[in-house]
Amino acid sequence: MTTTVRAGAADAGPALPSAGDYRALVRRRLLWLAAGVAAFLMLTVADIASGPSMLGIPDVVQALLSPSRASSMTRIIVFDIRLPVTCMAILVGMALGMAGAHMQTILGNPLASPYTLGFSAAAGFGAALVILTGLSLPFLPWLSIPLAAFAMCLVAGVVVYCFARMQGMSPEIMVLAGIATLFMFQAAQSLVQYLAAPEILQAIVFWLFGSLVRASWSNVPIVAAVVAISTVAVLPSLWQLTALRLGGARAAAIGVNVEALRIRIFVVVALLTSGAVAFVGTIGFVGLVAPHIARMTVGEDQRLLLPMAALAGADIMLAASVLSKVVSPGAIVPIGIVTAVIGVPFLFFLILRGQRRNW
Amino acid sequence: MTLGIETLTVRYGAARIIEDVSDTWQGGELTALIGCNGAGKSTFLRAVAGLLPSTGRVTLDGAAVRQEDRGAQIAYVPQDTGATSSLTVLEVVLLGRLRSLGLRVPSGLIDEAAAALDLFGLARLQTRRLDEISGGQRQLVYLIQALFRAPRVLLLDEPTSALDLRHQLLVLEKLKEVTAATGTVIALALHDLNLAAQFADRLIALHDGRIRASGPAEEVLTAGNLNAMYGVEADIVRLPPARLQVMPIRAPAR
Numbered sequence: 001m002t003t004t005v006r007a008g009a010a011d012a013g014p015a016l017p018s019a020g021d022y023r024a025l026v027r028r029r030l031l032w033l034a035a036g037v038a039a040f041l042m043l044t045v046a047d048i049a050s051g052p053s054m055l056g057i058p059d060v061v062q063a064l065l066s067p068s069r070a071s072s073m074t075r076i077i078v079f080d081i082r083l084p085v086t087c088m089a090i091l092v093g094m095a096l097g098m099a100g101a102h103m104q105t106i107l108g109n110p111l112a113s114p115y116t117l118g119f120s121a122a123a124g125f126g127a128a129l130v131i132l133t134g135l136s137l138p139f140l141p142w143l144s145i146p147l148a149a150f151a152m153c154l155v156a157g158v159v160v161y162c163f164a165r166m167q168g169m170s171p172e173i174m175v176l177a178g179i180a181t182l183f184m185f186q187a188a189q190s191l192v193q194y195l196a197a198p199e200i201l202q203a204i205v206f207w208l209f210g211s212l213v214r215a216s217w218s219n220v221p222i223v224a225a226v227v228a229i230s231t232v233a234v235l236p237s238l239w240q241l242t243a244l245r246l247g248g249a250r251a252a253a254i255g256v257n258v259e260a261l262r263i264r265i266f267v268v269v270a271l272l273t274s275g276a277v278a279f280v281g282t283i284g285f286v287g288l289v290a291p292h293i294a295r296m297t298v299g300e301d302q303r304l305l306l307p308m309a310a311l312a313g314a315d316i317m318l319a320a321s322v323l324s325k326v327v328s329p330g331a332i333v334p335i336g337i338v339t340a341v342i343g344v345p346f347l348f349f350l351i352l353r354g355q356r357r358n359w
Numbered sequence: 360m361t362l363g364i365e366t367l368t369v370r371y372g373a374a375r376i377i378e379d380v381s382d383t384w385q386g387g388e389l390t391a392l393i394g395c396n397g398a399g400k401s402t403f404l405r406a407v408a409g410l411l412p413s414t415g416r417v418t419l420d421g422a423a424v425r426q427e428d429r430g431a432q433i434a435y436v437p438q439d440t441g442a443t444s445s446l447t448v449l450e451v452v453l454l455g456r457l458r459s460l461g462l463r464v465p466s467g468l469i470d471e472a473a474a475a476l477d478l479f480g481l482a483r484l485q486t487r488r489l490d491e492i493s494g495g496q497r498q499l500v501y502l503i504q505a506l507f508r509a510p511r512v513l514l515l516d517e518p519t520s521a522l523d524l525r526h527q528l529l530v531l532e533k534l535k536e537v538t539a540a541t542g543t544v545i546a547l548a549l550h551d552l553n554l555a556a557q558f559a560d561r562l563i564a565l566h567d568g569r570i571r572a573s574g575p576a577e578e579v580l581t582a583g584n585l586n587a588m589y590g591v592e593a594d595i596v597r598l599p600p601a602r603l604q605v606m607p608i609r610a611p612a613r
Contacts (some may be wrong), residue, residue, distance in 0.1 A: 253435040
């Protein structure tokens with residue numbers, strides 16, 4: 001004998017909302033983006049105004065909007081001294097913010113940063129080697145150290161790429177290859193420092209701290225070009241990158257060529273990081289923290305996440321630049337130290353808040 | 360729509376996980392893959408979807424589809440329902456139309472995604488993050504994403520494994536409805552033999568990477584097949600009007 005228990009037909013569900021909730025969420029995210037732009041404008045003016053010769057905010061605004069009405073002294077301070085440094089802070093912040101967001105996406109790891117794959121150690125080694133040996137380009141001596149740092153970053157990129165490519169560019173292999181590369185270049189960097197005379201060692205250490213004082217109108221356009229090329233290169237892949245946040249298997253299942261995407265973004269990260277590190281040295285935590293701020297405010301849609309990560313990176317760099325000038329009047333603390341001092345507490349905050357909450 | 364599979368073979372190293380499997384799946388009917396753990400169901404589906412290297416041929420309406428081109432025509436929904444992503448539910452569904460998404464997403468597409476969620480009563484979750492909803496709800500969201508893609512072939516790996524009783528029925532009824540209305544080829548791996556018997560028009564019993572039996576439930580779900588595939592003794596009960604129920608009795612030591 002068979003007894004069958006049959007449940008009744010299901011009740012109709014509640015009244016149905018439209019896509020209005022999602023549209024409201026997008027509007028809130030756009031407001032965050034606007035807030036990021038507002039902070040960016042204020043910090044830009046504050047950065048130009050701060051320094052050994054303090055300028056008034058109205059003077060800076062007037063000099064920027066109508067240079068002909070500003071005094072010649074103000075024009076020189078703003079355009080020849082401060083603006084290159086501010087532009088470099090903005091561009092490096094944008095580069096590190098975007099590179100960090102890319103790294104966290106392609107590695108599927110919230111703790112990934114542009115330096116996870118050993119790029120900063122490689123850049124440090126390149127710079128240290130040139131400082132130690134005194135090698136100089138014949139007609140462009142100012143470009144010797146940045147070029148060496150940039151070249152070594154790319155070497156690190158090629159090493160990691162070659163190893164990871166053999167295993168299908170899986171995130172695990174990329175991280176392992178990156179850690180190995182990091183240790184290799186750190187050891188090489190230590191060897192150069194060990195061999196250096198005291199005054200050379202001081203120059204190497206100052207470079208490694210990271211500083212914006214090396215910014216000039218000669219090198220700002222180079223970093224700007226790197227940021228522009230890297231931005232344009234990822235524009236067609238924004239939704240593929242968004243899909244990758246579902247994991248490699250699911251992204252592949254909806255038609256993303258995951259391996260090709262990881263390779264393309266890896267090259268972009270190498271370019272962004274090399275461009276940023278080459279002229280200002282190692283600047284920590286911006287590439288780690290900026291993507292988290294972006295994710296907390298505008299979510300994972302890369303059309304908003306990447307601009308917000310770039311904005312957050314620029315805002316952190318500008319704030320750190322202002323702090324580095326006002327914390328010790330008359331002296332400029334290396335910005336790499338300031339970003340680390342700001343970044344570490346923020347990292348602790350993220351950990352306390354729950355690792356997965358915004359990941 | 361007809362999906363043809365010809366001598367499909369998948370190897371992991373020297374081991375053959377799927378061996379010379381040939382079959383034909385028709386649109387308009389629901390095909391269920393059954394078999395014990397490790398029988399090769401997931402591997403088989405992934406290979407057909409072009410997500411694993413394989414030998415043999417896959418054809419759509421008689422025309423061969425290369426492995427790298429299958430992603431455009433065949434949607435595959437993996438079994439895993441874990442999530443570390445904070446994408447919103449509506450964004451996940453939108454990703455089903457990846458090829459239609461650009462810098463600006465058409466407003467109509469967003470409305471369509473909300474309507475797709477609504478089919479399973481999930482429209483209210485549209486702004487919830489994927490890592491905030493339950494595993495069962497995530498499984499539904501991934502299924503909705505696949506349906507939203509409107510593929511020619513839909514392959515699902517254990518699509519009801521995390522669902523409650525009501526949603527199991529809803530999902531399988533919806534899949535039957537879709538294949539009947541659109542002719543989409545739909546094949547799904549299922550562990551629940553009773554659900555397979557109730558909803559699938561055709562069952563494929565995989566064992567050790569080969570097809571042991573295929574056809575209607577009454578031909579495949581026999582005591583002999585179940586004993587050979589699962590190592591269990593089971594009664595097959597026929598319920599009026601034409602239903603069949605598997606009642607496992609014991610799993611003798613082998």
